[in-house]
Every structure is written in C-alpha cells, then in structure tokens.
Amino acid sequence: MRIKLINPNTTQRMTDAMARCARAVAAPGTDVIAVSPPMGPRSIEGHYDDALATPGVLMEVEHGEREGVDAYVIACFGDPGLFAARELARGPVIGIAEAAMHAASVLAPAFSVVTTLGRTRGMVWHLAQRYGMERFCRNVRATELAVLELEVPGSAARATILDECRRALDEDGSEAIVLGCAGMADLCTQLQDELGVPVVDGVTAAFKWCEALVALRLHTPKHGEYARPLPKRYAGDFDRFSPR
Amino acid sequence: MRIKLINPNTTQRMTDAMARCARAVAAPGTDVIAVSPPMGPRSIEGHYDDALATPGVLMEVEHGEREGVDAYVIACFGDPGLFAARELARGPVIGIAEAAMHAASVLAPAFSVVTTLGRTRGMVWHLAQRYGMERFCRNVRATELAVLELEVPGSAARATILDECRRALDEDGSEAIVLGCAGMADLCTQLQDELGVPVVDGVTAAFKWCEALVALRLHTPKHGEYARPLPKRYAGDFDRFSPR
Amino acid sequence: MRIKLINPNTTQRMTDAMARCARAVAAPGTDVIAVSPPMGPRSIEGHYDDALATPGVLMEVEHGEREGVDAYVIACFGDPGLFAARELARGPVIGIAEAAMHAASVLAPAFSVVTTLGRTRGMVWHLAQRYGMERFCRNVRATELAVLELEVPGSAARATILDECRRALDEDGSEAIVLGCAGMADLCTQLQDELGVPVVDGVTAAFKWCEALVALRLHTPKHGEYARPLPKRYAGDFDRFSPR
Amino acid sequence: MRIKLINPNTTQRMTDAMARCARAVAAPGTDVIAVSPPMGPRSIEGHYDDALATPGVLMEVEHGEREGVDAYVIACFGDPGLFAARELARGPVIGIAEAAMHAASVLAPAFSVVTTLGRTRGMVWHLAQRYGMERFCRNVRATELAVLELEVPGSAARATILDECRRALDEDGSEAIVLGCAGMADLCTQLQDELGVPVVDGVTAAFKWCEALVALRLHTPKHGEYARPLPKRYAGDFDRFSPR
Amino acid sequence: MRIKLINPNTTQRMTDAMARCARAVAAPGTDVIAVSPPMGPRSIEGHYDDALATPGVLMEVEHGEREGVDAYVIACFGDPGLFAARELARGPVIGIAEAAMHAASVLAPAFSVVTTLGRTRGMVWHLAQRYGMERFCRNVRATELAVLELEVPGSAARATILDECRRALDEDGSEAIVLGCAGMADLCTQLQDELGVPVVDGVTAAFKWCEALVALRLHTPKHGEYARPLPKRYAGDFDRFSPR
Amino acid sequence: MRIKLINPNTTQRMTDAMARCARAVAAPGTDVIAVSPPMGPRSIEGHYDDALATPGVLMEVEHGEREGVDAYVIACFGDPGLFAARELARGPVIGIAEAAMHAASVLAPAFSVVTTLGRTRGMVWHLAQRYGMERFCRNVRATELAVLELEVPGSAARATILDECRRALDEDGSEAIVLGCAGMADLCTQLQDELGVPVVDGVTAAFKWCEALVALRLHTPKHGEYARPLPKRYAGDFDRFSPR
Incomplete structure (x- = not known):
C-alpha cells in the first residue's frame, strides 16, 4: 500500500520530520511517500497562504494518481484543498x-x-x-x-x-x-x-486512518460531488492545471 | 496487539461471522478476540434490548482489562454501553x-x-x-x-x-x-x-480504527468523565457488577 | 390515579425522601408508589452506575404495568432507562x-x-x-x-x-x-x-407533569419507536428480563 | 388556585369552548377565568393579527395581577405576547x-x-x-x-x-x-x-402545566429579562398601557 | 426613491437624530421620511415596551403604503413588528x-x-x-x-x-x-x-441596504407568509387597525 | 467610489455581461471595474476549478489595492478565495x-x-x-x-x-x-x-451592498483573522504571489 503525505508548505525539513513520524507507525508493507509541492508558501499562517498552497497540493495528488498512490494525507492543519483533492483521487484523502x-x-x-x-x-x-x-x-x-x-x-x-x-x-x-x-x-x-x-497529532492520525480505509477497500465515490473535474482548458500559465 | 470484538447479542453465529470479517482485514500481529456476553438478548431491536444487552457488554470489557486487551469494538449498531465501557477500559472503545x-x-x-x-x-x-x-x-x-x-x-x-x-x-x-x-x-x-x-460496515471500520489508535498509543483519558467507576457495593444479584 | 416513582438507586432513605416530597404536592386521589429496584448501585455517579441501574428500573416499570400504574417518574438526574421504559409503559414516563x-x-x-x-x-x-x-x-x-x-x-x-x-x-x-x-x-x-x-426539583416537577398528562388522557404511543419490546428469549441469567 | 385563560382573539364562542375544555380537566379547587380582550382581531391568522392581539393579551394579564391570578395560559397557537406577559406576571405564563x-x-x-x-x-x-x-x-x-x-x-x-x-x-x-x-x-x-x-391540545396542556407549576410554588423570576417593565409614560392613546 | 425610517419609540429628538444620520449617507434622489408613531413608549427597554411599540410601527407602515414609500427601516434594536410590517409592505422592510x-x-x-x-x-x-x-x-x-x-x-x-x-x-x-x-x-x-x-450602526446600515434592494427592484413576496393580512374587523378601539 | 467586480473564471463574455448588469444599477459616481484573472478555469464547476480560480482572484485583489479600489465583488457562486481576499483588502469584499x-x-x-x-x-x-x-x-x-x-x-x-x-x-x-x-x-x-x-442575482446584490458599506465607511478589520498576510517568500513559480 502506498500512502502519500503531502506537506502543503515547502519547508523540506518539516516534510522530513513528518515522514519520520509516519514511518515510525506504519504497518509492514506500507510505503510512505512524503513530499512538498514545488511551489507555494514556506509556512501557512492564514487564509491567503492556505489558498496559495492549494494548487501545489493538487498537483501532488494528480502525480500521485499516476504513481499508484492508494490514499493521501494533507498535512497542514487548515486541510488546504481537501475537497478539490477528493475530486482527483480514487482512494481516500484525509486532512490532518x-x-x-x-x-x-x-x-x-x-x-x-x-x-x-x-x-x-x-x-x-x-x-x-x-x-x-x-x-x-x-x-x-x-x-x-x-x-x-x-x-x-x-x-x-x-x-x-x-x-x-x-x-x-x-x-x-x-x-x-x-x-x-x-x-x-x-x-x-x-x-x-x-x-x-x-x-x-493529525499527521499520524490521518496516516493510520488512511491505512485502515485502504485495508477495508474503501474509496472516494467518483460520481457526484467528488467526481473527476470536468475536462476543460485553463487560461494563461495555469494551463498546466487543466483537468483532462 | 489484542482487540476484543464484543457482539452485544448472544447469537454465536453472528459473533463468529464478525470475527471472520475482522480477521480478514487484521494487520499481522493483531489478535482478534470475539465474544458474546453470557447473558442478554439474542438480537437487539429497540431500546429495551439495548439496555439489557449493556451489562453483558460491560462484563466483557471488565474481563478484557484483566486479559490485557488493547482496544474494544462494541459490535451492535446501537453502540450499547459505549460510554460506560470507556469508564472501564484503558484503551480505546469504539462503537460500530x-x-x-x-x-x-x-x-x-x-x-x-x-x-x-x-x-x-x-x-x-x-x-x-x-x-x-x-x-x-x-x-x-x-x-x-x-x-x-x-x-x-x-x-x-x-x-x-x-x-x-x-x-x-x-x-x-x-x-x-x-x-x-x-x-x-x-x-x-x-x-x-x-x-x-x-x-x-461498522464492524471492520471500528476494528481497523482501533488498530490505528493503539498503534498511535492513544488511550481513553482516565480522569474526568471516563474515570474508573467509583468503588461501591451494588445491591442484590448485581453485586457481581460492583466496581472496585 | 397511580404514579410510580422509581428511584434508580437502591438507597431506601433517598426513596423515602422522594416519596415525602411527591406526596406533599400530590393532587387528591393520586397514589404515590415509591420504590428502589431490588438490585443495582446504591448511588449513581457515572455512566457505568447508570447502565447498571437501568435493568432494575425496567423491572419496576414492568411490575408497574401489572399493578395498573398510570405514569412513571425515573428519579435520577441521568434519566437511566428512559427510552427503554417507554417501550414497556402504556402511560407517560418522565425523567427528572x-x-x-x-x-x-x-x-x-x-x-x-x-x-x-x-x-x-x-x-x-x-x-x-x-x-x-x-x-x-x-x-x-x-x-x-x-x-x-x-x-x-x-x-x-x-x-x-x-x-x-x-x-x-x-x-x-x-x-x-x-x-x-x-x-x-x-x-x-x-x-x-x-x-x-x-x-x-425534577422529582416533583416530573411527578406533577405526570399527573397533568394522565388527567389529559395522554399516553405513550405503542406503535413505532416505543412499541412493546419484541418477544424473545434472553440468554443466561437475564432470561427473567425476556420480553413476552 | 386561579388560572386565567386568555383567548387572544375576540371571538367569545371560542373563549367559551376553551373554558369548557379547561374546566373538564381542572383539579378540585382550581378556578378557571376565561376571557377575550376587549379589543383586537376576531381571529389570528398571521403576524399582523398576532401583533395587534398582543396589547389586549397584556391588558388581561395586568388585570389578572390585580385579581390574584396564579398563572396564565395564552390560548392562541402563535403564543402572542408571551415574553411581554412574563414581565407583568408573578406566576407562570405558558403559551399553548x-x-x-x-x-x-x-x-x-x-x-x-x-x-x-x-x-x-x-x-x-x-x-x-x-x-x-x-x-x-x-x-x-x-x-x-x-x-x-x-x-x-x-x-x-x-x-x-x-x-x-x-x-x-x-x-x-x-x-x-x-x-x-x-x-x-x-x-x-x-x-x-x-x-x-x-x-x-395546547389549551388543556398549558392549563394543566400551569396547575402543576403553581402547586410546586414555581414562579417567573422578577429580576433580569422578565422583571416588571420600567415605569414610563406612553404617548398618545396608549397612555393607558403605561407601566407604573 | 422614498425610504421611511420608523423610530418605534416616541422620542422625537431621537427620530431627528436618526434622520440626520440617514440623510448624511443617502444617495442623490433618496427621500428620507423619519417618523415616530403617535402613540406608544418613549423608549423601548424590554419585551412589554417592544410589544406596545408595535401597533404604532404598523400604523406608520400602513400610512407609508399610501404615501408611495419604497422601503422601511424599523429603527429600534429589538426590530419590533418586523414580520407583521412585511405583511403590509410591498417593498423591503429591514430592522436595524x-x-x-x-x-x-x-x-x-x-x-x-x-x-x-x-x-x-x-x-x-x-x-x-x-x-x-x-x-x-x-x-x-x-x-x-x-x-x-x-x-x-x-x-x-x-x-x-x-x-x-x-x-x-x-x-x-x-x-x-x-x-x-x-x-x-x-x-x-x-x-x-x-x-x-x-x-x-443599524440605522444607516438598514437605510443603505434598503436603498440597494430598491435599486435592484427587489420586494417582499406578497403570497405566503408575508401576504397582506386577511381582511377582518377588529373589535373595540382597535377597529382602526382592521386590515381591509 | 471604485468597485471591482472579479469574475473568477476567464470567460470574458461573462465578465462583460456582469459589468453591464452592475453598471445598470450603479449609483452616480460609482466606477465599475470588471475583470477576469489572466489565468485559471474558463468556468467553475466543482471544488478543483474553484481552487484553481482562487490565485487569479487574489492577484486581482492585490492589483486593486494599488488601484485605489474601495470594495470587491467575487462573482462566482462558490465565492472562491473570499476569506483570503479579505486579508488583502482594506475595504469590504463580498461574494455573490x-x-x-x-x-x-x-x-x-x-x-x-x-x-x-x-x-x-x-x-x-x-x-x-x-x-x-x-x-x-x-x-x-x-x-x-x-x-x-x-x-x-x-x-x-x-x-x-x-x-x-x-x-x-x-x-x-x-x-x-x-x-x-x-x-x-x-x-x-x-x-x-x-x-x-x-x-x-448575487452579482448586483453584492455590488450594491458594497456601495452601501463603502458609503458607510465600513471596512475589513486589519487586525486578527483578516490582517495582511505575513510577509514571506513563496517557493518556485509562485514567488510572484509572495506577500510583502
């Protein structure tokens, strides 16, 4: 089972610390992938930071889907992009x-x-x-x-x-x-x-709950509110985020 | 880790089925103890059945504490005795x-x-x-x-x-x-x-959540609302339930 | 009119005091029956005590139905067994x-x-x-x-x-x-x-409200959620609680 | 005990019918005073009727205080003037x-x-x-x-x-x-x-609850929100409503 | 556009002050009509005052409908008569x-x-x-x-x-x-x-919101809960309030 | 007064239509600035679109602050970026x-x-x-x-x-x-x-409410939750969003 831990801020030392915490409690056979997005705030301390951290989180979820990730943890206490991430993911997505x-x-x-x-x-x-x-x-x-x-x-x-x-x-x-x-x-x-x-601690709590839900074969429903984003072109330099 | 699955009704075939479901998703190293209480309703279909199933559930939790159980699942959808069970248990207790x-x-x-x-x-x-x-x-x-x-x-x-x-x-x-x-x-x-x-399904959902919380070393707080019952003698043939 | 005051704990002195309070405000023609169950906690100070007081309360309601009781007061501030008691009683049941x-x-x-x-x-x-x-x-x-x-x-x-x-x-x-x-x-x-x-004080407030509801010929509906418990055999020494 | 039933509308036949219903369930020793105000709508079928029925209700409560009334029923299902009436009354006031x-x-x-x-x-x-x-x-x-x-x-x-x-x-x-x-x-x-x-039926339910609360010597608190209206002169032909 | 500011109390100096505040922020072309009712409390300091201020408020709304008023502000913080006033008015009615x-x-x-x-x-x-x-x-x-x-x-x-x-x-x-x-x-x-x-400050906030809603041609719906009061004769000296 | 209407999607025809609607109801002296962001989804039909529309909205608010804008309308029914925009703006920000x-x-x-x-x-x-x-x-x-x-x-x-x-x-x-x-x-x-x-319609309702709040000199409080974002460098190509 592959669980991806997305630290929405771009401070790698924090990402590494989270990965250590998750690995310390992971079940045998669970792979922990821990990342920060390539762009966005170094720390999230308000609504604006939260909003600008979200595109990076979603990019990491989209990559995750191609990497065969089974579930995602959004590891910032504002849970940025949680509902949008559920539109992208087949597996569970849980905020800390x-x-x-x-x-x-x-x-x-x-x-x-x-x-x-x-x-x-x-x-x-x-x-x-x-x-x-x-x-x-x-x-x-x-x-x-x-x-x-x-x-x-x-x-x-x-x-x-x-x-x-x-x-x-x-x-x-x-x-x-x-x-x-x-x-x-x-x-x-x-x-x-x-x-x-x-x-x-939400990081490990979300991580272990993901493990549990994956073991139970539970997923995010792909009809209705969390269906894949409708395909469309995005304008300007957000074209790379265009859902297909 | 030992997780006790308490089927509050006394129908053993149902207890056996639950145990199978739990074992099918258990992590390596998790022991499943599945029991029905020695007394109480064969099925729980209302408030009265629920109330009379509760003493048996609590008896099984009390036994569990002596058996080194790490967490409990109360496996009836009315979650009978959930809050009382938390007074007895050091580990988590989750209703289905x-x-x-x-x-x-x-x-x-x-x-x-x-x-x-x-x-x-x-x-x-x-x-x-x-x-x-x-x-x-x-x-x-x-x-x-x-x-x-x-x-x-x-x-x-x-x-x-x-x-x-x-x-x-x-x-x-x-x-x-x-x-x-x-x-x-x-x-x-x-x-x-x-x-x-x-x-x-609540049985497996509760079981896996218990596994997760135990792995995280999370427990039921033993001060305040879920502190051990105060020691006292109970009258009549409920003397055997007297908290000590 | 017969109103039964059930003190869910087994401390007779408290039962006697309640009975005095109720009789002091009873309308002419109202009989006060005040009892403690034969088994259970001497005082109720938490969820566990509450759960173990409930079977005794229900036994007293079941007796009350055979004694022609018109309404019941459950006289402990946790209102133990309130909803289950309503399944047994034809008349109103009110918690303090x-x-x-x-x-x-x-x-x-x-x-x-x-x-x-x-x-x-x-x-x-x-x-x-x-x-x-x-x-x-x-x-x-x-x-x-x-x-x-x-x-x-x-x-x-x-x-x-x-x-x-x-x-x-x-x-x-x-x-x-x-x-x-x-x-x-x-x-x-x-x-x-x-x-x-x-x-x-809930004891007298519940008692007088029961008197009022009985005078108005209002009762507990016996279809739906508060219908009589379905007949079934209870296992072990709870057989005596089996609903018939 | 004197309980005043105020029919906020001015249809006397309805007032008489309510009085009959209340007397049929009154305890021995309870006097039922049933009135309609001298002015206001003949039936109450909206917010405007409700607002214009209220002064008459309050006038009847004020009279009631001088007549030694122990409790009041406001007998229209919109409960017009309920909170204002509590400012005037020492005893309980209940809406139907x-x-x-x-x-x-x-x-x-x-x-x-x-x-x-x-x-x-x-x-x-x-x-x-x-x-x-x-x-x-x-x-x-x-x-x-x-x-x-x-x-x-x-x-x-x-x-x-x-x-x-x-x-x-x-x-x-x-x-x-x-x-x-x-x-x-x-x-x-x-x-x-x-x-x-x-x-x-709210009329008899309120009436019997009033009887019960009076028997328990419970009243409306006369400090705080339900204190007597502050004395002041009202302008124009509402001078007669001026609180003293 | 005509907006009527109704001060539910009868203290003219307060009415004048409100009018000044509203005029200071009025858009070009907005007429401010500021009134106190001819009868009622000089100040509103509780439920009773509030109830007795309401008939005067409603009288002023009824007059307003004949004067071509587009919207009303009820300028006392208890918003007396708000819902009843909506039954009378075609335009918006807002409480402060x-x-x-x-x-x-x-x-x-x-x-x-x-x-x-x-x-x-x-x-x-x-x-x-x-x-x-x-x-x-x-x-x-x-x-x-x-x-x-x-x-x-x-x-x-x-x-x-x-x-x-x-x-x-x-x-x-x-x-x-x-x-x-x-x-x-x-x-x-x-x-x-x-x-x-x-x-x-609610007076100016309500006044400007009224201006906005009138500019948007928004009104109070005249079916359903805020339909005109049903025509009927009111008894006694409230006959003058009878809805027609 | 300058009010900026931000259409979070990038479909210019829709932006133009909104501008027409707003101008039709604007008070004399109100300038309407209507824009779409330079990047982002052409239409917003879910959480993902909403999240990716938000950076563009915030960029437009930040520009607006330099252009002397008095208030902002976020003109998509999901109100994307509303709370983050309030961190940037001194004046009111209202979602449709x-x-x-x-x-x-x-x-x-x-x-x-x-x-x-x-x-x-x-x-x-x-x-x-x-x-x-x-x-x-x-x-x-x-x-x-x-x-x-x-x-x-x-x-x-x-x-x-x-x-x-x-x-x-x-x-x-x-x-x-x-x-x-x-x-x-x-x-x-x-x-x-x-x-x-x-x-x-929310576009005109928000626009006129903005006008009203600006006329009342009401603003967004700049301490606490809606204080300016803390200055920090954002990583990668989101550096341009870094709050200063």
Missing part, C-alpha cells in the same frame, strides 16, 4: 485537522486544539464545524509561535506548547489535546507522557 | 455506528444508513447527532428485516438490502452507504461491488 | 432531568444545573441536548459532593449547594436553578426562599 | 404552542403540527425553534381552514383535520399530533380515539 | 438589528453587540438566532445606560460605551462592534475612529 | 452567494437556490451553513446546465431555469429564488417578472 478531531472525539468527551498563531483560530473553528466536531471542541488556543519557530532546535517552543496544553486541561474542561500544526508532530509522544491525557 | 459514520463522513459528502427494523431509526438518528454526524446523514432507511433473518441462509435478505441501498442513492442524494447492523458485515464487499459507491 | 429542564425553560430565559460530581457534567449536557434544552442551559456546575453525602444529617452539603447556586446566578447570567440530583429534592423550597429565583 | 410541543416531546419521539392556514406555518416553525422543540417537530401541516370555520356547526372541518392527521402519521414518520389552533381543543379526545396516537 | 448583524458578518469574522440595559440581552440573542447570525455574535454586552440617557448632552454615556467596546475587543475575541441601540447612531463614526475596527 | 443569500433572507421567509450542475449542490449548502443562511435555504436545485451553456444565444437554458424556479416555488415552499450562477445575472429581471416573487 479532520483526522485529529475525529480521533479525539472517540477517545475523550471534549478536546482543545493548541495551535500556532491566533489569526488562524477562526479557520480551525470553521473546520470543526465543517466536520461536525464543533460540539467536541472546547477551545482553540494560540501559542503565538510562528510555524517555523517549531523547527528551531533549542527554542522555547516546546515549553510554550506544554504550558498552553496545561491551561487547556485546567481551564477548558477538555480531556484531550489536539495539536494544531503539522510541525508539532514530533512532540506528540512526549507531551502525552507529560500530560497524562491523549495528545493527538 | 460511531466508526461507520465517521468513516463515511471522510469518504463522501453524505451517506444513508440502511438498517433492519423501522423502530430503530430514531436510535440511529440520535447516535448521528451524538457523534456530530447528523449533517452527513441524509436518511436512515429500514428494510423491516429482523436481525436474525440476516443469518438465514438462502433468505431474500440480501436482495432486500441491495434494493434499499439503491433507493438511498437515487432518492436521498447520498453518495455512500452505512450498513446499520453488525449482521450485515458479511455483505459489505459484495454490495460495494454492485453499487459502485463506498459501503461501510 | 427532562421534567426539570422543561419546566425551567418555561419559567426563566436561562437556567444553570447544580449537580454533585464533576464527572457527571457531560451526561447532563448530553441530556440537555437530547431534550432540546441546550439553549436554555447556561452551565452545569458541580459541587463535588458525593450523592450519599446529601443524606448525612448535619453535613455542610446544603451550604455548599447554596453557594454554588449563588455563583450560578452571579456568573452564568442564569435566572433559575435546576437541582441536578434527586437527593436534593428536600432542599428545593428552602433554596428558592433564600435565592429569590425559581429552583426546580 | 409551547405547552403542546413540550408535552408531545416527552410522549413521542416526534410529532407533526396540524394547523389552519399555510401562511402561519413559518410562525410555528419559528416557535418550535425558539422553544428548543425543532428536533421533535417533523412537519407543520396546513388544512387551509380559516380559524372561524372550526366554529361552524356541521362543517367539514373535523373531517379535513382528521385526514391531515392521518397523512402526518403516514408520511412524516410522526408518532403524535399537536393541534395547531386553540379552536381545535374540542376535537382532541375524539381525534385521539380515532388515530390511536397521542393528540395534544 | 437585522441590518447591523448581517453587515458585521460580512466584514469581520465575529462581532460583539454593545447595548443599553442588561435585561434586553436575551432579546438580542434571540434576534441573532432568528437571523442566522448567532455564530458571528460573540457576546452581547450591556452598559446599563437607559436609552434616554444617550440623549442627554454632556453625559458620560459616550465614555461608558467606548469602554465597553474596548472590553468587547479585548475579552470576546470580536473584530467588529455592533451598536445595540438606535440612539447610538450618532456615535458610530467617532467610535470607529477611536477603536480602529468596524463599528456598525 | 453571500450577498444573494443574505438579501433573500431579509425579503422572504425562505428561498431556493437554482444552480447549474448537481455536483456543486454540496458547495452551496456548505456556503449557506458558513454564512448562517442554512435555515432560510429550503433547497438547492440543479438544472444540469453547464455554466457556459448559459452564454449560448438561443439556447433552451432560460426555459430550463424558469421551469426549475417554478418547481422550487411549488415543491419547496420557498417564496424567493436565488440564482446560483453569475452567468444567470442577465435573466434576473425577466424571471422576477414571470414568477412574481423576488429573484435575487
């Missing part, structure tokens, strides 16, 4: 916000999301609502860490995140933590050990 | 309605549930609401088949279910089917081939 | 959480529930949602009193509850209090006098 | 749509409202939403009977209503009927006998 | 709470309402829910200023409102302010300059 | 689905959307939910016309749309129509005349 929230909701009565910048809180609430997870989400908490600070060795980022998780448990009445950025995947196990409650 | 609805919601924009008796439709809607899946569920359709008819070789049950699935796709605008009874697990692959849309 | 929330919602724009242990807060929110009362419920506040402490003469329980009610009015913007435990029925009038806002 | 929907929701899993003119369907849905009863209400069905046709002896109104109730049960999946007009109170028992499901 | 909330929701991800008396907070939440704006409304904050205090020259009202707006931005996570009283229209521009976020 | 649904909700109690391809129905429902308009939207009806068929002179498209509108009024209980494609703007007046109910 989607997977993490769903998993948290079957483990604990309520969770808090701990994320990076406050300006993205609205996006997370919107996703929670979109996925039906609003009632399980008690709070979305920002650490005001920039995404790429998470990558700086020796930074105080880990301590800041741990503190915010503790506040979530104390003040929100939550009983689980959802990590609101793919760049936090590394920290998951350690945070869980320190906090004593489930800490859900 | 829960797993099937969550899976369908990440595959397709909307699904219909095809179930047995019309009198259970309200229970299914209630679960959809409880899990946040209401917006994805377009309809709950009853075939008016009794649960145990599904077990009768040569019956018309399969044709009846296939017809109802077709109506769901035509009339409800759904793009996936959720099978609303553990006794339909057997039919899943064949229905999917005939219908050309995802057909989700 | 249900009655108290409905009554509070027609008296005041918003209420807070003051309950015992924090671990049950999630159950109360779930009931509020189930009954459509979520928008009226501003908060569910735990006193962290164990249910049976309410029974200890001379305890500080009353003062603790009064304090929590005051905080509810000050901090939640609520204008009524719902008492979140049948064991608090005794305190209702006194709290109302001290607080100057409606304080709703 | 409110009472009927709440009662139906504790008897049956879902109900349909059968009302008069189609143009009022939106008002009923809005009330259902306002009271938290939206999830229990499957449909609002119009018979296109004018309110006063219900009063014409020998009319086909009863047959038309019965037919619409039957369609509600067959087509909506409802298991109870709520009568959507005070003028239908008379028909309630007969319809229930013919249909075999609960048929809830 | 309605217009302000809609406008704020397309400018900012979330807003807070800053209003006068705390007792009206519930009414505002109800309107937010009625209009679908609940998810955008983070808080409704009361200054505890009486409506007419806003009119007193040299009062501290402006400073109090500014403080409450600041708290809304700091504590609620809102990014826009909705002014919750027509009497605050005057302050809008100044507050916006001081706060640096959009401050929406 | 957003404007049309809001306008319809203040005119009529309920509307139906009549759109092109069935595969986009889910997107429309999602937008209705996102904007709080779900409760006003009774149905989303597809004509199965391709977007560009609307442009073919002499086609049967108009008749097909009229038929679907009629069915919406008859079968959905709607009292207004929302046209679900910018390509239908031309037909709006004629359809309204034939149907006798409000027919809302």
